[in-house]
Amino acid sequence: MPILHCHPTTPCPAITSFTADAKLEADGSLALTYIIEGDVAQIALPKPAPAVQTDGLWQHTCFECFARRANNADYLEFNLAPSGAFAAYSFTAYRDGMQPLALEAVPSVDVYTQGQQLTLSARIPAGVLPQNAMLAITAVIELQDGAKSYWSLRHAAGKPDFHNAESFVLPLLRTA
Numbered sequence: 471m472p473i474l475h476c477h478p479t480t481p482c483p484a485i486t487s488f489t490a491d492a493k494l495e496a497d498g499s500l501a502l503t504y505i506i507e508g509d510v511a512q513i514a515l516p517k518p519a520p521a522v523q524t525d526g527l528w529q530h531t532c533f534e535c536f537a538r539r540a541n542n543a544d545y546l547e548f549n550l551a552p553s554g555a556f557a558a559y560s561f562t563a564y565r566d567g568m569q570p571l572a573l574e575a576v577p578s579v580d581v582y583t584q585g586q587q588l589t590l591s592a593r594i595p596a597g598v599l600p601q602n603a604m605l606a607i608t609a610v611i612e613l614q615d616g617a618k619s620y621w622s623l624r625h626a627a628g629k630p631d632f633h634n635a636e637s638f639v640l641p642l643l644r645t646a
Contacts, residue, residue, distance in 0.1 A: 471505070472640060474609060474621040477630040482611060482619035484512040490607045490623075492535065494642050498596030502550070503589065504533050504609060510588040514612040516553035521576045524555040528610050533590050536606035537599050538638055545638070546571060546599070550592045552581045558598070565633050573598060599642065606637035 471489035476482050486508040493501045506513070514531055527549040528534065538545035543564065549557040556579065558571035575595035582589045609621040620630035624639045631637075 471503070472607065472623055474504075474607065474623060475625065477620040477622070477625050480617075480619040480630065482613070482617070484509040484613060485611065485619070488609070488621055490533075490609075492605055492607060492640060492642065494599070495593075495596075498599075500535070500537075500594040500599055500642070502533070502535055502592045502594070502607070504591075504607075506588045506611075507586055510583055510586060512613045512615075513588060514614050514616075515581070516551055516555075519551070519553035519555040521554045521556065521579070523557055523570060523573075524551070525557060527551045527555060527557050530610070531612045532610045533592065534606075534608040534610070534632060535594070536608070536632060536638060537603040537642065538635075539600045539602060540604055542600075545633075547633075548577065548594055550577060550579050550590070552579065552590060554579050558594075561633070564635070571598065603642040604638040605640040605642055606632055607640055608632040608637065 471491045474488040490504045533550045535548045547559045578593045626634040626636040
């Protein structure tokens with residue numbers, strides 16, 4: 471599984487390993503799996519909430535996925551909270567033209583903790599992802615003390631910025 475890296479300006483000693491995987495299923499849905507290892511009891515998890523579109527999820531522990539066609543300016547953003555709440559947006563260009571993205575079905579989010587491991591599994595419904603997409607798999611992790619760390623497959627130079635085109639590094643592959 472690909473490794474998520476903590477942004478160097480936001481260290482998080484509670485997490486010893488963070489991996490994520492994304493697979494396009496035969497039905498066209500996107501299956502995402504995030505696995506955190508370490509002192510996961512330190513991670514602040516939001517209370518269960520209705521599975522409805524909710525703004526501002528990224529301000530707390532939130533698992534994210536961005537999708538774009540190679541060399542295109544427009545892209546999609548999905549925020550998946552461990553509470554079950556979600557957000558989906560479309561952008562016409564880098565941080566521009568943001569609009570809520572209508573989904574025909576609600577993304578599913580399941581969270582499991584066992585010992586020193588936290589797993590979040592999510593499914594984004596079919597019909598919204600661009601063909602031949604490149605993904606940016608990211609996360610914001612908030613600890614019980616309020617400290618936040620920013621995780622991504624690749625960080626661009628400067629402050630954490632998941633919208634940066636350099637973050638879109640994982641090709642979306644269809645499973646068998």
